Amino acid sequence: MKSINRRNFLRAGLAAAAATAAYGCAPRGNAAPASGNKSVMGLAVPAMDRVRVGFIGVGQRGSGSVKHFCHIDGVEIKAICDTHKEVLDRSVNLVAEKGLPRPDAYGKGDYAYRDMLERDDIDIVVISTPWRWHAPMAVETMQSGKHALVEVPVATTVEECWQLVDTAERTQKNCMMLENVCYGRDELMVLNMVRQGLFGELLHGEAAYIHELRWQMKEMEHKTGSWRTEWHAKRNANLYPTHGLGPVAQYLNINRGDRFDYMNSMSSPALGRAAYAGREFPADHQRNELNYIAGDINTSLIKTKKGRTIMVQHDTTTPRPYSRHNLIQGTNGVFAGFPSRIALEEGGRKSFHEWDRDMDHWYGKYDHPLWKRMGREAVANGGHGGMDFLMFWRLVYCLRNGEPLDQDVYDAAAWSVVTPLSEMSVSDRGNSVDFPDFTRGRWRTAEPLGIVS
Secondary structure, three states: OOOOOHHHHHHHHHHHHHHHHHHHHOOOOOOOOOOOOOOOOOOOOOOOOOEEEEEEOOOOOHHHHHHHHOOOOOEEEEEEEOOOHHHHHHHHHHHHHOOOOOOEEEOOOOOHHHHHHOOOOOOEEEEOOOHHHHHHHHHHHHHOOOEEEEOOOOOOOHHHHHHHHHHHHHHOOOEEEOOHHHHOHHHHHHHHHHHOOOOOOEEEEEEEEEOOOHHHHHOOOOOOHHHHHHHHHOOOOOOOOHHHHHHHHHHOOEOOOEOEEEEEEEEOOOOHHHHHHHHHOOOOOHHHOOOOOOOOOEEEEEEEOOOOEEEEEEEOOOOOOOEOOOEEEEOOEEEEOOOOEEEEOOOOOOOOOOOEOOHHHHHHHHOOHHHHHHHHHHHHHOOOOOHHHHHHHHHHHHHHOOOOOOOOHHHHHHHHOHHHHHHHHHHOOOOOEEOOOOOOOHHHOOOOOOOOO
């Protein structure tokens, strides 16, 4: 892409905002593609000799991403943008300290990222900002001729999900949600097991994000809690579905032979956040002024077109151990996570009435080829046990070899739309809400995600 005229670029941004408003008036279900749009299912862009990267947001999450890209061959970090000067300078200096060319810094105001997007020497943009910025920034990134890599969730409304799909199709640019858990060792192993038929015909999955995060309420000016806490006063929903759901959706070939059909969602009372605020903050503190409406525990049930079921839970409030569930049940047995364990009717080492918890045995037989090749380096570079580094390494590998990315905009939309749909269902006594078909029917013929060699 050649240089962009700033006036035209800003005009495009305003047009995108107008489109979002229009979608808000007429949410779509199984809509036909806009005139001239082409699917990005299986999109493979020309192989890149070097992958030139820009970053928007380098706080707690984004700074780790910068670090990982510093250790991947074939990458050039061109520019970094953040409104917080301290974290911006820290990431810029980190790149220079690694002996790499010093990236340009952008940080003058909330829309400084638009100046960065005008550059013609950036191929991909990694977006690690508060949730409300994810979809608008991703849309503008694709409109500027760059691929958008967005932290979870990719969007917060049904309308934003459609806007991302439409923009990706119109621009033929990748919009990948950075669901790092899909690259965890156990999740990759289970995907390999599923593809080899170990569990038989798949019936049911369970996914969760159970992670006590009340302590983030003490982050007031910066860091995740400074903006994430307020979502508990905005929506009664599953606020963060994708860490557990992404891997299970891949096991079940969602958008690639099956798709989410409808969902029922219910929330428990919202008690924990208010109680914590009352205990940890002065009575007149702003945390005690919020009306926390998000149920402490949200449970949603998804039915797929093939009749399979998925339970999805969210709980960042109650005192309990961390879990993503990561359960997949088939006609021949089950894998369940936290702790990892297996029970099989045929092919197991024990009766299916008893859990087999010796994962070393199963790693030896079913470790994913990607983990076999890069697992040691991934662990050494860190990031949630190596999954963060492996995700970025794989992404760069695909771009440099002209291969489709492992996840696309349809996955990003389907996994993220659980939040607004769960909000709709909760407000309607848990009655079912239909999922949009973001693939516009192409899920029926799309190839499942393969096992890379």
